[in-house]
Amino acid sequence: MIAIPEEGQEWPALKQALLEAKARDYSWKRGRMAVFFYYLDEALERVQQEAYLTFWTENNLGQRAFPSLARLEGEVVEMGLSLMRAPEGAGGTFTSGGSESIFLAMLAAREKAGVARPNIVIPDTAHLTFDRAGWYLGLEVRRIPTAADRRSDIVAMMAAMDANTVALVGSAPNYPFGGIDRIAELGALAAARGVWLHVDACVGGFLSPFLSRLGVALPDWDFAVPGVTSISADIHKHGMAPKGASLLLLRDAGLKQHHRFESKAWARGLYAAHTAQGTRPGGAVAAAWAVMRHLGQAGYLDCARRIREARSVIAAGIQTIPGLEVLPGEHAILVYRSHDPGLPIGRVATILDGRGWLVSRQQEPDGIHLHLNPLHAEVAEEYLADLRLAVAEARAGAAPEMAAGRAY
Ligand SMILES: Cc1ncc(COP(=O)(O)O)c(C=O)c1O
Structure with missing residues (x-):
């Protein structure tokens, strides 16, 4: 078993060792993979790295210590909300990635509904993160086969709902095929039943609005669609920021209370968090902010x-x-x-x-x-x-x- 060395080593030797360690990986920088990475050019790479380094050790849990991070996070959330056409009064949270955004959305839906045996109804093309969220949060996950066009089958999803359904889900787009679900119909169904509708735009949040501007005909999927309660959108995917950056956006900022933990049940006093993470890397927020403004x-x-x-x-x-x-x-x-x-x-x-x-x-x-x-x-x-x-x-x-x- 490898132990921490007795004596420390100098950085140049360690840097060399790290570069050698990655030398045999598949080369993302030469475009040799179509998964896991997002790259534009060296100018953006420099912004990502230097912005991250500017806040490389600040902890975004401590926003009283670092009001700068509170402001930067607020601005990143607002830029996301405006891109996704949120109404006045909307809000959001900066998270570590799509998984955390989705977990928090499902937690909030469960807490808001407050039923004993909660379930969620999702198209079978939805990301497996919803199954992970179900496992972590005690939600039954009902995966419903999609229609022939591999988009959500509204009639089948409606039939799968019952009094314990706390959320409907649609993807924009889904990861297996890149299709956008019938969000308008899902929104109408969610509104009629008083159920939370989460749109998983982890992949598309920062790309679909720009594809649409290029003339690609995409169905509506954002807050302009009535009935959409929350959206997850990853800045570390097509938002082009370094990893550890996503948004959970809510139509109504008041809904944030449903994914807020707060307790004084220990000697130290009040602890409160809207995220699954406690300590949060300030660098991720600073880099996301800088990338959005640079691009x-x-x-x-x-x-x-x-x-x-x-x-x-x-x-x-x-x-x-x-x-x-x-x-x-x-x-x-x-x-x-x-x-x-x-x-x-x-x-x-x-x-x-x-x-x-x-x-x-x-x-x-x-x-x-x-x-x-x-x-x-x-x-x-x-x-x-x-x-x-x-x-x-x-x-x-x-x-x-x-x-x-x-x-x-
Ligand atoms: C549609 C979709 N949702 C959620 C996720 C999970 O995101 P993350 O890997 O950032 O946790 C992914 C990841 O690829 C995804 O494609």
């Missing part, structure tokens, strides 16, 4: 334009490869599969992986999943060239098949 709406529009370009080049290229087919979609998520039994997609995946591309294997349909970001526009042709080679080799039967739905 501005023009910068986000540029990111969306590059993602559109990556999507259209890659999708068009794949469609020209006999045996492959791209699933319909408009967002940053692109799924393709083989419709030719002589071309096992798992074999294509193994060969692509061997050429340095981290492959995300879709479970259903048996395929390959890409979550595109701005950098992919630059490597789209390289990806297609390797894909063509991989398909030719796969047809020759040279490689084993990478299992579908393989773990991250």
Whole structure:
């Protein structure tokens, strides 16, 4: 077992060791993965790093000590609310990521409803974080099959509700396919039943508004839709901030009380938190604030334009490869599969992986999943060239098949 060394080492040697440790990872900076990272350019990278370092050790739990962080967090929340067309009186919380935003939303829905055996009704394309939240929070999770277009089936979701349903969920978009659920219909259903509607825009919150401005026809999904109670939107995804940054936004700031913990039940006195985290990294808030102001709406529009370009080049290229087919979609998520039994997609995946591309294997349909970001526009042709080679080799039967739905 490794122990902390008896004597400390100097930083240059440690830095070298860290760089060597990551040398054999898949290269995100060369666009070799379409999951886990979001990258624009070196200018933004510098803003992310320097802004983070400016507050690298401040603790955002201590907002009396660091009023600066209270102000920065407030401004980040407001920028999110205005982007997502929230009404007067809305509010929100800066969290560590999509999971925490979703957990807090489900906690607040449960606490507000106050029923004995709570359940939530979600489309089966919703992120598994809702199942994790159910497990942590004692909620029964009812996953309802989607309609033929892989978007929420409102009639089936309505049929699955009962007096103990504390929340409905829709994704904007969902992670498996990139489709946006029928949020307007879900909002009407939620309002009619007096139930919380959470929209999971962890992926889309900072991208969909800009895709729409580029003319992509997306259904409405934000606070402009009546009945939407809360939205999760990750700044560390298409908000382009470093990791550890998401927003839970609420139509009514008063709802924050339902995810607030407060107690004096120990010797030290009052402890209160709106988040699952106690200690909160100030650097994450400062970096998110700086990235949003550095990019501005023009910068986000540029990111969306590059993602559109990556999507259209890659999708068009794949469609020209006999045996492959791209699933319909408009967002940053692109799924393709083989419709030719002589071309096992798992074999294509193994060969692509061997050429340095981290492959995300879709479970259903048996395929390959890409979550595109701005950098992919630059490597789209390289990806297609390797894909063509991989398909030719796969047809020759040279490689084993990478299992579908393989773990991250
Ligand atoms: C749609 C969606 N919701 C929630 C999450 C969870 O976010 P995080 O990994 O930041 O906790 C993800 C992550 O990919 C996601 O795609």
